[in-house]
Amino acid sequence: MKNSIKLILAVCVVGLVSAFTLKPTAEYAGYNIGDIVEDFKLKNIDGKMVSLSDYEDKLGVIVTFTCNTCPYAVAYEDRIIELDKKYADKGYPVVAIMPNDTSVKPDDDLESMKKRAEQKGFTFPYLIDAKQDVYPKFGATKTPHVFVLDRTESGFVVSYIGAIDNNYKDASAVTTKYVENAVDALIAGTPIKETETKAIGCSIKVAN
Template sequence: MKIFKLLSAMVLVLSLSAFTVVSEDKGYSIGDIATDFSLENIDGKMVSLSDYKDAKGFIVTFTCNTCPYAVAYEDRIEALNKKYASKGYPVIAIMPNNTKIKPGDNMEAMQERAKEKGFTFPYLMDKDQEIYPQYGATKTPHVYLLQKTKKGNVVKYIGAIDDNYQDATAVNQKYVENAVDALLKGEAIKVTETRAIGCSIKV
């Protein structure tokens, strides 16, 4: 009898767990249409994807000041913007962390970091932490490559920037670059999803 009750309890827990997983919003998948947003930039202005009338798409990157992984990728994120903004795919960086938990990611710190590094891309704050859950971002950095179409901004790639966060000179697969290059050539992206490596977003 005790065994039966124990098994029944286990089945109930597993059922509830399964339900929770099914009902959880995991954000965008490849092929989804990403909704626009309006977030404050480090210059105090509000920025939306719709502001970029001539863009062909966007390299939306969730990143921050305090994560060592994000810091390791700062120069590579800047390089992506310098290479692709003029070709129609600008970087749009978004800081998703709760600044009460990570004060080093507050707006003043973002402004200082951007000035120190010479960022040429907008560095936006997801102040109310509403945008990163829509995307399904879990790490910093976490990249979403969007392609502008008549239907909207279609998600074409999700994941890491490349395959070596430790050493930029030892990278074998440049996932984001390969994906953008494919879109610019009108070709299919070979690798559309990878696992983002970084710090968890602080809620």
């Protein structure tokens, strides 16, 4: 009986230790609306390092987690380009981040990212989260997954999280442009009606 109790206690202790030492996954961790975003520094396709703090002269940033290989991300590429064209001059440029592990998705490596950006004519930085330590902080789970940040005296604040719009299949069939609505509201100084939506896309790939 005593041995059984000791065994049960041992299992409980191991369980508790595991619970506190396991690394949180993006499914259960990340920024919420109103949170201040930590600065980050990632390599751009031109080889230069880009930080969030580089945008302190902007009104905000449209952070978009995307990649080369996901069909959903590819379907949204033109719309991401249009977001940057529409809002960069208004103070809300796009910053794209590729979060996948390239050992799982080789066609998402830096050289492939560079080629894709040239093919599509990206007008924004395309950064690689090589250590995969930035996307979990955001809580990104999909490609694409968008976080609209608004610059305040306290730092960049998360103001919108989720999808770009409500129709990934057909841009011409979109009836609600979530990101545009959020940025327009920030520019106008009015409340954002939908601050969170469900991101639709491929799961972010990690090595086993």
